[in-house]
Amino acid sequence: MSTFRTLIICISACFLIGCFPENGDADRLKAENDSLRVAKQQIEDEVNAYLTAFNTIQENIERIKQMENTISIEPVSETMNNDQVAKVNEDIKYLNDMLQSNRKELSKLRDKLKGSSLKISQLEKSLQVLTEKLEAEGEKIGSLEKQLAQKNELITLMSDTISSQNDIIDDLTRQTEQQQQVIDDREHTIASAWYVFGSKKELREQGIMSSAGFSKKVLEEDFNKDYFVKIDARKTTNIPIYASRAKILTNHPKSSYSLNKDSDHFTLSITDSQAFWSVSRYLVIETD
Structure with missing residues (x-):
């Protein structure tokens, strides 16, 4: 019985010794476990870095879409001032800068993924999807740039056209003003009339009147025109x-005027200016 018990104890001891590794194996297993734990953490960190970068790029793409x-960019048929053009230019430049920045980040991720020991097909697919999305947004931005370039060309063309039209308008305005001045001068000349009154002696001295026997002649050659008073025939209706x-010496229709005496002097009242000045633009009145 004691022999059997001894045998059991020996077998149990051998079993226990066989079930537990020696101290050297335990250290090795612990080191391997620590190494696996570190590797696992490194993998998790690397994957998290990829995911963070992917999320950042995806968010940037969404921001690009929103912008x-x-x-x-208004249709070319509508007006778009310089401030609006400058604002669109600034926005497109910002989008291009953001696009280039994200392209660089994708390129870094691509290189990093190629050099990584990790070969995760889903990450590679995600990278490809992001690349395609980014390029699609790049095409949209290119389209916006093209539209803006067309708009700028139209604005330049319209500015040149407007400038040319303004030059034409200015030239026409000058011509119109010159023509109006000519018209005004002509009207003023046409409307101008001259009158003088004085004694026989005064009129003779100025060469305005001459006598030959019993006849009187007025306004012959070389009479002194500066002695006359110039008036606007359209506006002058009374001459004191x-x-x-x-006594009126020049010819004027009698029906177009009247001589009115008031107190000790006469006043000539012109009742029909057009008729009065139709025969002569000069009026000579003798006062003795």
Whole structure:
């Protein structure tokens, strides 16, 4: 019985010794376990870095999309001022800068993934999807740039056209003003009339009147025109003579005027200016 018990104890001891590794094996297993744990953490960190980068790029792509939707380039038939053009230019430049930045980040990720010991097909697919999305947004931005370039060309063309039209308008305005001045001068000349009153002696001295026997002649050659008073025939209807006697020597229709005496002097009242000045633009009145 004691022999059997001893045998059992020996077998149990051998079993226990066989079931537990020696101290050297335990250290080795612990080192391997630690190494696996570190490797696992490194893998997790690397994957998390990829995912963070993917998420950042995806968010940037969404921001690019949102900005593209806010950029409004009006049709070429509508007006777009310089401030609006500058704002769109600034927005497109910002989008291009963001696009280039994300392309660089994708390129870094691609190189990093190629050099990594990890071969995860899903990460590679995600990288490809992001690349395609980014390029699609790049095409949209290119389209916006093309539209803006067309708009700029139209604005330049319209500015040149407007400038040319303004030059034409300015030239026409100058011509119109010159023509109007000519018209005004002509009207002023046409409307101008001259009158003089004085005694026989005064009129003779100025060469305005001459006598030959019993006849009187007026306004022959070389009479002194500066002695006359210039008036606007359209506006002048009354001419005060400041004399107690008045006799009109030039020819004027009698129905177009009247000589009215008030107190000690006469006043010539022109009742029909057009008719009065139709025969002569000069009026000579003798006062003695």
